[in-house]
Amino acid sequence: EVQLVQSGAEVKKPGESLKISCKGSGYNFTTYWIGWVRQMPGEGLEWVGIIFPGDSDIRYGPSFQGHVTISADKSISTAFLQWSSLKASDTAIYYCARRSGDPFDYWGQGTLVTVSS
Amino acid sequence: QSALTQPASVSGSPGQSITISCTGTSSDVGGYDYVSWYQQHPGKAPKLIIYDVINRPSGVSNRFSGSKSGNTASLTISGLQAEDEADYYCNSYIRSTLGIFGGGTRLTVL
Numbered sequence: 001e002v003q004l005v006q007s008g009a010e011v012k013k014p015g016e017s018l019k020i021s022c023k024g025s026g027y028n029f030t031t032y033w034i035g036w037v038r039q040m041p042g043e044g045l046e047w048v049g050i051i052f053p054g055d056s057d058i059r060y061g062p063s064f065q066g067h068v069t070i071s072a073d074k075s076i077s078t079a080f081l082q083w084s085s086l087k088a089s090d091t092a093i094y095y096c097a098r099r100s101g102d103p104f105d106y107w108g109q110g111t112l113v114t115v116s117s
Numbered sequence: 118q119s120a121l122t123q124p125a126s127v128s129g130s131p132g133q134s135i136t137i138s139c140t141g142t143s144s145d146v147g148g149y150d151y152v153s154w155y156q157q158h159p160g161k162a163p164k165l166i167i168y169d170v171i172n173r174p175s176g177v178s179n180r181f182s183g184s185k186s187g188n189t190a191s192l193t194i195s196g197l198q199a200e201d202e203a204d205y206y207c208n209s210y211i212r213s214t215l216g217i218f219g220g221g222t223r224l225t226v227l
Binding site for chain 1: 163168169216220
């Protein structure tokens with residue numbers, strides 16, 4: 001059974017750093033792209049970026065380039081999304097999802113990130 | 118690049134059919150047969166219901182169907198049921214492995 005299990009909710013202050021994770025199981029982690037999707041409170045879905053764990057090819061959505069870093073450790077079948085300096089506007093739920101061909105066919109449960117002073 | 122355009126809300130009575138549109142440009146929806154649709158219930162992760170414009174994943178009801186004409190893709194739900202009440206998002210491939218979502222449509226079953 002394919003599963004993506006994300007790390008737990010985080011509460012941080014502006015300016016702090018953060019790294020959240022997404023562990024894949026039940027399939028060959030290195031042969032599917034993993035994407036990150038943001039959902040701000042009461043808002044829609046937005047592409048953050050995507051990584052191919054097999055060779056760490058990474059693409060960022062235009063709004064996120066330079067503000068977040070996507071990475072993966074294929075030895076532990078885990079993808080990561082990190083910030084070096086959080087802003088209040090980063091408050092959102094972040095989903096990871098497996099890409100099969102074009103669509104995202106399996107999704108993680110989401111990680112709520114709250115940034116507040 | 119702006120989000121794909123979806124109606125903010127649609128509604129229908131049980132048993133009826135509704136259609137949700139998703140309008141883009143020739144650089145996204147019109148340029149590729151890679152449109153997918155996702156259903157999201159409150160507090161839940163999105164779920165894939167249509168991919169590559171017209172295909173349904175295994176286990177998804179055949180009451181859900183997709184189509185495309187020019188720069189507009191559509192999701193049709195027939196025989197509306199109370200459980201269909203949710204938010205629906207379209208997504209299109211754009212370039213370099215990236216995609217773009219629509220703004221989302223809230224479906225209310227009256």
